[in-house]
Amino acid sequence: MTTAKTSITRKSALPVDGIEPYEAKKNEEYMNDDQLAHFRGILLAWKKSLLEEADRTVDHMQEEASSFSDPADRATQEEEFTLELRARDRERKLVRKIDKTIARVDADDYGFCDACGIEIGLQRLEVRPTAEMCIDCKTTQEIKEKQIA
Numbered sequence: 001m002t003t004a005k006t007s008i009t010r011k012s013a014l015p016v017d018g019i020e021p022y023e024a025k026k027n028e029e030y031m032n033d034d035q036l037a038h039f040r041g042i043l044l045a046w047k048k049s050l051l052e053e054a055d056r057t058v059d060h061m062q063e064e065a066s067s068f069s070d071p072a073d074r075a076t077q078e079e080e081f082t083l084e085l086r087a088r089d090r091e092r093k094l095v096r097k098i099d100k101t102i103a104r105v106d107a108d109d110y111g112f113c114d115a116c117g118i119e120i121g122l123q124r125l126e127v128r129p130t131a132e133m134c135i136d137c138k139t140t141q142e143i144k145e146k147q148i149a
Helices: 033-064 071-106 122-127 135-148
Strands: none
Touching: 033 071, 033 122
């Protein structure tokens, strides 16, 4: 009887491609220099990707801007441009948040919850590198926001 060995590939949940998730070493100090460098790299790559997408949008809009004689065609193009610009605006706000997070990394103030001060956790930061709260505090905040709204 033979047993087949299967390998499990871990799909990266990082916001950018090409960066492997950080593998913590046994008894490693939380937010050491290696971890800070890893997350700084993720943030810089993410920012670069967003800025490149913004440049592509500008180029696309300049190339595609046409003066359609048919009002329906013109309205369709304007709606497409509006949706693209709305997405870029969200990304612009995200770039500001990334810059703020990079400043926290540089100031050694990264990876700890703003509300309670505990570790946010490597896995949460891998998925959301700009996280400012641990999952418990964020969940509590969202519940409070729903009750108020």
